[in-house]
Structures are given as structure tokens and as C-alpha cells.
Amino acid sequence: MRFMGSRKKHAVILWVGFMAAMLGIFSYLxxxxxxxxxxxxxxxxxxxxxxxxxTMGENLKVFIEGYQADLNSLCSxxxxxxxxxRQDWDILSDYVNNHSRFVYxxxxxxxxxxxxxxxxxxxxxxxxxxxxxxxxxxxxQSRLENGEMYFILKKNLSAGKCISLVxxxxxxxxxxVAHIRLGTNGYVVIKDSRGIILAH
Numbered sequence: 651m652r653f654m655g656s657r658k659k660h661a662v663i664l665w666v667g668f669m670a671a672m673l674g675i676f677s678y679l680x681x682x683x684x685x686x687x688x689x690x691x692x693x694x695x696x697x698x699x700x701x702x703x704x705t706m707g708e709n710l711k712v713f714i715e716g717y718q719a720d721l722n723s724l725c726s727x728x729x730x731x732x733x734x735x736r737q738d739w740d741i742l743s744d745y746v747n748n749h750s751r752f753v754y755x756x757x758x759x760x761x762x763x764x765x766x767x768x769x770x771x772x773x774x775x776x777x778x779x780x781x782x783x784x785x786x787x788x789x790x791q792s793r794l795e796n797g798e799m800y801f802i803l804k805k806n807l808s809a810g811k812c813i814s815l816v817x818x819x820x821x822x823x824x825x826x827v828a829h830i831r832l833g834t835n836g837y838v839v840i841k842d843s844r845g846i847i848l849a850h
Contacts, residue, residue, distance in 0.1 A: 702830060709826065714789055717803050721815045725805050728813060743769050754800060754816045761810035772796045774814065781843065
């Protein structure tokens with residue numbers, strides 16, 4: 651009889667040990683599966699952010715290249731008019747009016763950066779970021795005399811003057827970037843190569 655009680659006691663101990671081992675294994679499997687799932691979600695979010703960054707970079711590059719081509723044409727027109735001695739601001743003003751969604755102004759400056767002409771009457775007050783696109787052209791983030799921040803595409807002319815195409819950074823961001831969300835609360839910030847925030 652005593653032997654049966656001892657056997658029953660061992661069976662209960664074995665059963666409790668077996669159940670504890672099963673619970674430990676089950677907990678480990680759940681934890682490791684959850685860890686792998688969490689890692690997969692984070693990796694997918696990283697890939698999504700990288701893809702979004704690459705896409706935004708390409709979109710901004712195409713955007714700038716399009717306006718750079720326009721700026722080159724406007725500079726050629728201005729230089730041709732300068733050779734004839736004719737000053738015709740109407741062509742440049744018409745360009746601003748026909749591209750008003752993103753183009754805020756065109757500014758003509760002398761070699762010292764003094765305002766010669768502007769459709770809106772504001773010169774460049776302060777520049778925060780400059781990215782050289784080629785030997786004559788740069789992309790800048792600047793504040794105009796009206797206090798607002800803009801993207802500036804600036805090209806030096808052969809006569810020592812320069813023409814700047816003023817792009818409305820807020821409109822660009824609101825139209826093409828602001829609606830992109832990363833995760834629940836993430837949003838896109840555009841920075842230059844030195845980490846200066848250009849638009850957010």
C-alpha cells in the first residue's frame with residue numbers, strides 16, 4: 651500500500667515536471683516566434699522607409715532637373731536680349747505666371763548679389779543651404795526679404811549677373827510630400843547632404 655502511494659506521488663511529480671517542461675517549451679516557442687515576427691515587421695518598415703526615401707530623392711531630382719532645364723532656357727533668352735541691349739522682363743514674368751503652382755518668382759541679381767529685378771520685388775535675404783549642381787548652377791534654401799523660405803535655383807550668366815528661379819518650398823512639400831506617412835505617426839522630412847532641413 652505504501653508502495654502504491656509512493657508510486658502515485660512519483661507519477662504526480664513526473665506529471666508536474668512534464669507539464670512545467672511543456673509550458674517552458676511552449677513559452678519559448680511563443681517568445682521566439684513573436685521576436686521573429688517583430689523583427690520581420692521592423693525590417694519591412696526599414697525597407698519601406700528606404701524605398702520611400704529613394705523614391706522621394708528621385709522625385710526631387712526630376713523636379714529640380716525640370717526647373718533647371720527651364721532656368722537654362724530663361725538664361726539663354728536673357729543673355730540673347732542682353733546682347734541686343736533690349737530689356738524685356740515680360741518673358742520672365744510670363745514664365746512665373748504660367749508656372750505659379752510652384753514658381754514664386756524670378757530674380758535677376760548683379761555679380762554682388764544686389765537685386766536688379768524681381769516680379770514680386772523681393773531679393774534674397776539669407777541663404778542656409780547650397781548644393782552645387784554644376785559649375786554655374788546651384789540649388790539653395792534661402793529666405794527672401796518677405797521673410798519666407800524658398801528653394802532657389804540660381805545660375806550665373808556670362809555677364810556677371812545671375813538669374814534665380816524661386817520655388818515655393820511650402821507648396822512643393824504640401825503637394826508632393828506631406829501626405830506620405832511612414833507607420834502611424836511618421837512623416838517625411840527633406841534634408842540636404844549636410845543634414846540641414848529643407849522642408850518638413
